[in-house]
Amino acid sequence: LTAPHPSQLVADRRGHAADIARKKGCKIMSLVRQICKALRKLHLLLRALSALGYEYFLGQKKLERQRLDVKVHSVDRVHISSIKGAGLRAFTDGTMLQDGRLGISVFYHHGHDLNSHGSLQCPSSIKPDSNIAELAAICWALMRHPRGQFLALFSDSAHSLKCVSAAGRSGASHRRKRRQCGADVRWAALELLIRWLLRLRTAQTCFYKVPAHKGFKGNETADALAQVGAEKGPPLPIPFVCSSLDVFKILMEYLVRQAPIDGGSGDGSGDGGDGSDGGGDDSRNSRLLKPSRRAHKPQPLSEDTSMTDVVALDCEMVGVGASGFESRLASVCIVNKFLNPVYFSYCVPPVPITDYRTQWSGVTPAHLRKAPPFEQVQREVAEIVRGRVVVGHDLINDFQVLGFSHPQQLVRDTARGLPRFFCRGSGRPRKLRSLAWEFLGLTIQDGEHSPCEDAQAAMLLYLRFKNLFDEHSAGRKFWSRTPASAQGAAQVAVEAEEKVKVAELNGAALTGADIFAKEEAGNSADSEKVKTCRRRRRRHQ
Structure with missing residues (x-):
């Protein structure tokens, strides 16, 4: 046998050392991932605890109409169809079979992620009743719908709507008197849970009474699904008897599940997002309770590409100057009221660009290589918007980079036009992404901003609240470059x-x-x- 060459021994030792270092690196990275996962869960728990504590100590005990609106009187088909946003409109129904089995259903529209039906396991100490099933259906819809998104609930049970109104509008003394006067305690736990779910919601919740068995398609579908759920549907984890500690645990789980999709950001998936450990019936129930956030983008309302009297405008900017903080026009998009683009162009600023802001604007040097100059784009946009109503989000910045203004009676700004709905308590405008998520159920600005997508979302907001925008347009202050005197x-x-x-x-x-x-x-x-x-x-x- 010949002895190995010294260089071969050195190579073997180096390879062995590299393998050991690689294994150690893998172990360290695995440990880091586990720590990040635990920190994420801790962050979600602390965030949920702070939201619950704030609502308990500083929240409103009686919800105002801007947060809770209950209409017990029946509505017709025209009223139902006028509430825009099929993904924000749900029909709830509960039923009881002759043998005492209970079933509930929540129906938005065909193919919606949150459509569900199932059975209820009523404890032996509680006598089954259809009113309990109706309240359980409302509770189930509130637990699964995103809390930062507008929700219109339709129910054919006047009793359930009265209980919801009493739970959200009345104070503690009124609820105490109801119990003393002999109010049924079978649905007391459901009323308590519904009251806290309504208080934790950050968007408006509207309840409407719909006539039963009158040919309303959504209500008839919900009724049929409730029958199927009572017969052979999966059991749903809805509590009928619970203490204050149980309610606290349920609300904490609710807030942790809602955190990944709260405000229209996050993918709603990933480790720790659903608050489950991935095993047994708890994991299955968590998947049932987990709200879905499939990306719904704005879509054109028709194929009409003509120039309408109302257009939506949005611009993307790049940074110029030594620090890149000064904004100049890079791209502009104009859409008509049918959400079809009628004008789109990139633009070369008259000064050198120091920051393309690609992560936000989506503009790269290749886009501006053969783009027209600023003066040409400015002239073309001015010709299009002249004499037309212009819709947009925070149009102050858009008109500033365009270099001209627009008559304030022809401006509909979704950031400043309706302070009652669109502004925070401090008066600062809200982001277009959160407005589209709350009032339209749309997901925009996931990554790079698209001017066409932002203009379409602004136009949809205007079309939904058109009357309110037109009423507030006369007294609204708008940006102007002219002197104050x-x-x-x-x-x-x-x-x-x-x-x-x-x-x-x-x-x-x-x-x-x-x-x-x-x-x-x-x-x-x-x-x-x-x-x-x-x-x-x-x-x-």
Whole structure:
């Protein structure tokens, strides 16, 4: 036998050391993943505990109409179809068979992720009743629907709606009197759970009474599913008798499950997102309770690509300057009221770009390689929006980078147009992503921003609250570049008029800023006159 060469021994030792280091690295990475998983679960628990504690100590005991609206009177088909957003409209129903078996169902529309039906296992100490099944169906719908998303519930049980109204609107003294007067205690636990679920919801919840067995398609489907659920449906984990500690555990699990999809962000999946350990019946129940968040994007309402009297506008910006904080126009999209794009263009800013902001704007150097100049895009956009109602989110920034303004009576801003619905308590505008998720059930801005997608979401918000936008448009303040005083505005108007005349005599092309300068200054002067009259009226009073 020949002895191995020394270089071969060195190579073997190095390979053995590399294998040992690789195994150690794998163990360390596995340990890091386990620690991150545990920290994520701890973060979800602390977040749920803080939300529950805030609502318990500082929350409203009586929910206002902006958060809870119960209408016991029957609604017709026109009213049902007028509530836009099929994914935010659910029909609930509960039934009891002759042998005492209970079944419930929640039906949105065909193919919806949250459609469900099942049976209820009523304890021996509680006599089965159809009213219990109706309340359990409402409770099940509230437990599974995203708490940051608008929800309209339709039920054919007037008793259930009255219980919901009493649970959400009345105080503790009123509920105590109801129990003293002999109110049925069989659904006391369900009322307590429904009251806390309504208080923990961050979006509005509306309840409507729908006539039973009158040919309403959604209600008839829910009734049929409830019958099937009572006969052979899977048992659903809905508590009928529970203590305060049990309610606390249920609410904590509810908040932990809702955390991954709260506010329209996150994928709703992953380790620790459903609060289960992946084994046994608990895992199965967790999958039943887990709210789904399939990505629903805005879709055109028709194939009509004509120019309408209402258009939606959205711009994407890039950074210029030494620090890249100054924004300039990079792309712009305009859609009509049918959500079809009528104009889209990239734009080359007149100054060098220092930050493309690709992770937010989606703009890369390749997009701007053959793009038209800023003046051309500005002129084309100004021609399109002239005389039309412009819809958008936080249009102050869009018009600022475009270099011109728009008459405020023709502006519908989803960020500032309806402070009652769209602004936080501090008055700051909310994000378009959260508004689309709450009021439309749509998922936008998952990664890079798309101007067409944002414009479509803004147009859908306007179409849903069109009457309210039109009512608030007259008294809304809007951004303007003109001086604050009426005298300065008049001076700018005169200068703009002279500039337009000189340009017309010389045959030069007019920019969008030149075209709208006079109208902008005149609008500012008129608004200053109104402000002066208001100040004089206050002094007189």
